[in-house]
Amino acid sequence: MKIVIFVSIVSLLFTASQVNAAPTALTMSYCGFGAFYCGDSYNDDVYSRSNSVLLSYALIAGNGAIIIDADNYPKNLVTTWRNTGKRVLLSIGGPSADWTHVYES
């Protein structure tokens, strides 16, 4: 049995929706970076009215280090999203992450 956890470190997140109002806060997962990471998105395909963007994803190395695909980091998009009021989050893990490496490092 494999346990997969994503832990995202967020610079800031949305405000909670009002009590008893239909929840409308929206985080879009941006499946970017290179083919060895997530690799669906290469352009700005994030819905304009979303509150936050979840960059998916950074990987976990065997020594517990967090690996970000720097060559394919969407720096310009992140700047654009932040300039339009979106919060940008980083998802750590991915579909085959082994958090044991993190626990032991």
Add this chain to the structure above:
Amino acid sequence: MANLILDLRRQLNAIGRKYLVVTSDCIAVYQGVAVPDADKGGQPFNYLVPVITLADSAIDYYQVKAYSNWYDGYDHTSLLYLQDVYLNWRNLQGYCPDCKPIAGFRGVAQNKLMMGVVGSADARKPIEYAGPGIIKSFKTWLYSKGYDMVGFNVWNSHWDYLNGNQISSTIVN
């Protein structure tokens, strides 16, 4: 894991205000099975219950997958499925007929809960795509019950875009 989260919180606090979000896959909260020991684990369902109990103060938000885990046999594209996911994570009475809320567990607070949905039938599997109509009905159900949560996550922007932003636009409207 609880110790890792608590330690991570301490580390993050040292570099400025950061938010920490936990996303679950396969380790869903479910009232129909026992809660494992925090130091032993050993089963996927309810693995997070002791973690939430021990480390909730360090966690800002929970992003719950509402499309892949089994919940009382409901079709993953049904309104009942989304409702059951919500009720179990909040630890309100879920739809398992012979189950009770987990004793000693307060559930995830509504101001920390987000539910993840898929952006199109092609994003993962068609049987996991609830579609805009069900999501709209789910929001209406929350409102009618006086329930709340923070909002939704969509997996992912690429497939939502190709699907004409049907899911994202339903969520924000």
